[in-house]
Amino acid sequence: MPPLEHRLLAVNGVTLSLYMAGPIEGQPVWLLHGFPECWYSWHQQIEPLAAAGYRVLVPEMRGYGQSSAPEAIEDYALLTLCADIQAAMDSLGQPQACVVGHDWGAPVAWHLALLEPQRIKAMGAMSVPFGGRPKRPAIEIMREANAGRFNYILYFQEPGVAETELDADLDRSLRLLLSDLGDAMLRDKPADARLLDGLSESPALPGWCDAEEFAIYHRALAEHGFRGPLNWYRNFTRNWQQTEHLAGRQIEQPALFLVGDLDPVARLEAYTLKRMADLVPRLEQHRLPGCGHWIQNECPEQVNERLLDFLARQYPA
Secondary structure, three states, X not given: OOOOEEEEEEEOOEEEEEEEEOOOOOOEEEEEOOOOOOHHHHHHHHHHHHHOOOEEEEEEOOXXXXXXXXXXXXXXXXXXXXXXXXXXXXXXXXXXXEEEEEOOHHHHHHHHHHHOOOOEEEEEEEOOOOOOOOOOOHHHHHHHHOOOEOOHHHHOXXXXXXXXXXXXXXXXXXXXXXXXXXXXXXXXOEOOOOOOOOOOOOOOOOOOOOHHHHHHHHHHHHOOOOHHHHHHHHHHHHHXXXXXXXXXXXXXXXXXXXXXXXXXXXXXXXXHHHHHHHHOOOEEEEEEOOOOOOHHHHOHHHHHHHHHHHHHHHOOO
């Protein structure tokens, strides 16, 4: 990677840990990670973007690493997570920017585009598509659809339950989530099962992550444990209530969406993927062969090619 600058910004009532690279005068590109990742999940994109002349900004999102991890569940509401990035942009004097998000970082990116149509000139999302605001909270729909069956998002709802399981052996938990996400999240089992029941006691690292890289992920998550990251999942009703003013709005900016053809989320979100173009008129959508959920790490060459091409046309450095 190119030389990185690291800063701790006091924004939106928290400390936001931020890594930066590339020319200061370059157009800002924000890379927003998801669950249970860290800023380093973008390490294979930082150098190509910086070399192309962009100012690359990679935060540790609220709840992760050296960023603050407040106790209260409501402190992880989606618009609050967006406000962290908006305040950081303000602090750095950025009147325009591009945002790219993966996994939970994708909803943050989608909503930043909705909230900031003048500032966000282009955006990208990976793995998690944009479905607009549902007619009622998504968590209610999940409870009805999964009555009597295990669902990982429903399992995450009760404070203290999932973090007790996952923090008990953070090394195993993180290895399983990074290497066997589909089995952990989508395995058919009773509603009262735990997330990691039936999975390997000694999981290997995924092929895209060696021991040195895994240590960075582990260190970032060990800072606060799983409580903060899981709190992102506990705000579906609050997010729905707080986004009423965005109901029916389209993403008007040029938008790039990438998903791996082996990503289990693509199966879960098949309906949303089909109708997304109606909500994002300037959408460029690509399904990348041979890629799973950790798309920017598993298939960095394909991701970088698509991302740099999109930016060159829609948001030149």
